[in-house]
Amino acid sequence: MIMYHHINSDDLPLSNSDSMLEAHLRLISTRFTTAFPGESITSESICLTFDDAYYDFYHYVFPLLKKYNLKALLAVPSAFILSDTDVMSEHRLSLKHHEIYEADNYKTYAPFCTYTELKEMVQSGHVMVASHSMNHVNLSEEGVDLDQEIFGSKVALEENLGFRVDSFVLPYGKYNDAAVALASEYYPYVFRIGNALNPSWNGIGGLIYRIKGDGLKTPEELFKPMKQLGFWFKTMIKTLKGSR
Template sequence: MADKNSSPKIVVLMYHRIDIAETDPWGLCVSPENFEQHLQVLKSEFNVIGTEELLRQISAKRIIRNAVCITFDDGYADNFIHAKPLLQKYNCPATFFITTGLIGQQKQFWWDELGNMLLQTKQLPAFLSFKIVNEIFEHHLSEPLLTTEMRRLHKQWKYHEEPPTDRCELYLKIWERLVVLSYEEIITVMGTLKKWVSADLLEDKRSFPMNDFQLNQLKVDPLFSLGMHTITHPDLSTKKSLSQLKEIDGSKYALEKNYGIKTNMLAYPYGRYNQSTIDVVCRLKIAACFTTDQETVNADTDMKMLGRFQAFNWKGEFFKNQISGWMF
């Protein structure tokens, strides 16, 4: 019997943004310079395949060695501006999972906007009190004025680290409450927070969702494919089955109706799902679903729970070592 550890494995990479941000608590940004180094490594050391080829190999139970697959979540405009030309330059296929209800909106995704407000605004009121659904949330801010040192700490801070400032702690507290809400509830809370901040936010349009023109440009290039990422990016594991069905099926319908794309691939927002989610995707006959579980793909992988590895803002050599560690 063959050693399972010696069987060929595919590493599926997950990117979000190809850009540089003032603050990035979730590590979503990879600079264009480092992303190009990633692609150089992939082309010289590995076999880059598209997600359709990935599914074919799993179905046939014939996995090629050294294979890597590139995916992007959310549908940020910088994917079109920065990632697309580099992927074309190195002839690397990629799949973009699109949050269809936010296409073309002229504002940031809510988690980025929240970070912009709390981590980058120069002066905040010292006291915050507002309603989050049925909860009265209150917080006394110990550091209302953003100092140069705080700005430096915010730029370096990642969510899994101890919050270096009161603002970082506040960001996590509010994020944890918002992530389980409906999109309508999130927008209501964000509107309240904007009034509290009472300052103009510096928004970079590259951090907005892609628009119709950009998605249509991606669609016509055979290197690229588009997949579902729901309508409003909810935590599916906290939603009832009917709500999950509407989010997933609505995303599928929007891609087909508005862009002529018949897709059978989904990436779970936040990588979160439950048995109800699996039941829904089976009912909708979705062929492949991608998680954020750090697991390689092999011939026996359940196609409703395909693992992925997040690529961070690493230099090329470190990136190469990471992939080799995951694969071998």
């Protein structure tokens, strides 16, 4: 499982250029078969996940998925998703990362994918939607309404999309036992950050780990032997501890 965020963003630790991402996805298309959560997997299977459902996913990534016949899971924070928009692409892509969640910028600039765009992508067969909570909050913080963030987001997505949502991606990789228990109650597949591999869709300790794919220096960086060795080592340690 690989995790990505932005394309061509000013937030460089959480972004790749469009040219780097295309080279990376082209490489993946020659070596692996992409899979959605729950599908049959082999040693050559890979699951691509993109967090936050920024408009740059629809603008840059979706065309590449179609071009190279790939699949990706898109984690959506449902409170920021508009039904549709007539805001021009250049304006939707213009916000700096820190501005996206400020005040009502999500209404004014539409920096996230709309429900119209999400439906198009899901219907294409190249994208599956996951919940990324309602408001993209740290679920381990005191006072967070876990039922609203975890279950409410599922209801909102399913009602607006007309598709079942079976995956939940923990925002910021932050969680506590209560958040994991509730997410596991409503979603068969719960994802976290962690730079480890997974023996199956059950993950490790009930959570599916994802390798950071942002800030790539080369298209093949994640697949180099020393990188893979590091991922396998962390996987073994986590598996032996039975921890998540």
